[in-house]
Amino acid sequence: MANLYVDIHALQIIPPSCVNRDDTGSPKTAVYGGVTRARVSSQCWKNAVRLMFNEVLPKSDVGIRTKHICNLIADEIDRLGGLSPKKQAEAILKNGGLALKPGKKGDEDMETGALYFISPAQIKAIAKLAVENPAAKKPEIQAVMKAAPSLDVALFGRMVADDPSLNTDACCQVAHSISTHKVNNEFDYFTAQDDCSPADNAGAGMIGTVEYNSSTLYRYATIAVHALKDNLEENTVEAVKAFVDAFIRAMPTGKINTFANRTLPSAVMVTIREDQPINLVGAFEKPVKSGDNGYVEASCKALVAHAKATYRDWLPEPNKCFVIGEGLEELGDAVTLKELLNRLGDELESLI
Numbered sequence: 001m002a003n004l005y006v007d008i009h010a011l012q013i014i015p016p017s018c019v020n021r022d023d024t025g026s027p028k029t030a031v032y033g034g035v036t037r038a039r040v041s042s043q044c045w046k047n048a049v050r051l052m053f054n055e056v057l058p059k060s061d062v063g064i065r066t067k068h069i070c071n072l073i074a075d076e077i078d079r080l081g082g083l084s085p086k087k088q089a090e091a092i093l094k095n096g097g098l099a100l101k102p103g104k105k106g107d108e109d110m111e112t113g114a115l116y117f118i119s120p121a122q123i124k125a126i127a128k129l130a131v132e133n134p135a136a137k138k139p140e141i142q143a144v145m146k147a148a149p150s151l152d153v154a155l156f157g158r159m160v161a162d163d164p165s166l167n168t169d170a171c172c173q174v175a176h177s178i179s180t181h182k183v184n185n186e187f188d189y190f191t192a193q194d195d196c197s198p199a200d201n202a203g204a205g206m207i208g209t210v211e212y213n214s215s216t217l218y219r220y221a222t223i224a225v226h227a228l229k230d231n232l233e234e235n236t237v238e239a240v241k242a243f244v245d246a247f248i249r250a251m252p253t254g255k256i257n258t259f260a261n262r263t264l265p266s267a268v269m270v271t272i273r274e275d276q277p278i279n280l281v282g283a284f285e286k287p288v289k290s291g292d293n294g295y296v297e298a299s300c301k302a303l304v305a306h307a308k309a310t311y312r313d314w315l316p317e318p319n320k321c322f323v324i325g326e327g328l329e330e331l332g333d334a335v336t337l338k339e340l341l342n343r344l345g346d347e348l349e350s351l352i
Contacts, residue, residue, distance in 0.1 A: 001352055004225040005273045006240055006344070007318075008247055009218070009280055010265040011180070011299050011327075016188075016214045017261035019254045020044040026211045027185055030178055033285040038179040038215035040252060045219070046174050048250035049243065050152050057242060061235075063119045063150035067111040069093070070100060072118070076127035086110075092130040096141035097163030117158040117168075119150035142166060151239045154231035155223070171228040172221065172243065173277070179215035180284040180299040187211055210258060216295035218284055218303075219265070221247050222277035229352055237348045241341045244270060248324075248337065266296045267325035269303075269332060270340060271318035272347055278315065280306055300327025307331055320347050 020028045020040045030039040053062045064072065074089040082088050090100060090110050100110040125144045129136055142165060149158075149168055157170030187209045194205025223243060229236040251262050271278075283306030288298045304327070311317045321332025322340050335343060 001226050001229060003274055003276075004348075004351055005275075005277045006223045006225055006244065006348075007269075007271045007273065007277050007279075008221045008244055009269040009271075009303070010220075010248060011267045011296060011303065011325075012177075012217050012219060012265040013263055013294075013296060014038070014215050014217055015259070015261050015263065016186075016212050017255060017259040018210060018212045019252045019256075019261065021254060027213050029183070029185070029213075030176065032178055032281075033287055035182040035287050036184070037181075037287075038183045038213050038217065040177040040217065040219075042174040042176050044252045044254070045177065045247070045250065046156060048252045049174075049246040050156075051253075052246040052250040053152055053242065056246065057151065060120050061151045061242075063117050063153040064123075065115050065117045067113075067115055068103075068109065069112060069116050069118050069123070070110045072123050073127050073130070076123055077130055080127055080131045082127075082131050088130045088134065089127070091134070092126060092136070092141060095136070095138055096126075096145050097138060097166060098160070099162045112162075114161060116160065117153050117156075119148060119153055121148035121150070149231055151232070151235065151242060154228060155239065155243055168231070169227065171225075171231065172223045174247075175220040175279055175281065177217040177219040178281070178284070180218050180288045180302070181216065181290065181295050182287045183213045183215050185211050185213045210255070212255075212259065216266075216288075216299055218281055218299070219247075220279050220281060222279075224277075225348060225352065236352060237345050240348060241345050244344065245337070245341055265325065267300055267303075267327050268323065268337075268340075269307075269328050270322045270344060271332070272320040272344075272351070273318045275315055278310060280310065282306055282310075297327060304328060304330050 018027050022028050028039040029036050070089045074085040077085040077088050103109045103111045129144050155172040158168040160166040189209050191204035192206040223240055232239055248268055283302040288295055322335050323332045
């Protein structure tokens with residue numbers, strides 16, 4: 001099939017929070033357009049999407065990322081009646097090209113050197129092959145290890161340093177989210193009371209600080225639908241809809257108990273293109289200024305202007321464009337989230 005891309009653009013208000021921390025505990029930031037912006041890393045939001053997959057999809061459609069795949073396969077071999085589940089699991093994985101090493105000191109279990117992304121279907125297939133054909137050769141084993149990826153493995157890809165032939169190319173890219181405007185991190189000074197302290201002790205049981213910021217973020221992701229179809233075949237449209245839904249609604253959980261910062265986007269645009277993906281972050285290279293109406297309205301105006309300029313000067317308008325919320329109606333059909341998912345699915349069904 002021809003190239004086919006689904007782009008998702010979202011403007012989202014994040015109240016005081018520390019969604020994604022760096023190694024010092026500070027909210028992540030980036031310098032863009034000469035000023036400091038709030039930033040949430042791509043891996044942080046992808047993890048939130050995967051966690052939402054666990055809530056909205058069958059377990060069979062969601063992968064497991066772990067060093068302990070040997071144990072998972074051994075458990076399945078044991079269920080199938082294998083005589084030496086752990087030895088059989090170790091043997092088939094080693095013959096398939098994975099290097100295994102002992103786990104923590106005193107732990108007899110073997111594990112991979114890096115996290116390995118595997119689907120429930122692959123676990124079952126590898127175990128079945130280990131029981132039915134212990135003498136299977138590497139090509140046969142690797143064919144089973146690569147077949148039937150879960151939705152998240154097919155979307156986000158898998159890198160296997162031990163044997164690159166086991167890699168799965170990602171069909172989805174997620175940008176680091178950045179604020180449309182300049183931010184300054186702030187500090188929350190907090191105290192905690194010791195409920196069992198003496199009556200004559202008026203001091204706090206603990207004191208400390210938490211660094212935080214607030215922002216209006218521009219979030220972007222794209223899916224190469226044609227590549228996803230190569231991995232999933234008949235599940236392609238449902239996978240795209242699941243990702244779009246989760247990307248719009250998921251929220252990273254960093255410090256969420258402290259700040260209760262679970263919000264939804266204020267405006268979303270989803271496009272279908274046949275030429276190439278387009279990240280429209282250039283709309284905010286000049287930081288948006290707040291006014292009486294805050295940042296969202298000005299951010300929507302900047303995004304609309306930049307998109308129109310991009311379509312005028314560089315590439316044509318998308319094949320189809322849907323928008324949710326207020327402020328982006330000039331660019332596409334206004335819909336609700338439910339309508340977006342249904343109409344997106346219908347459009348993709350007609351194209352693939």
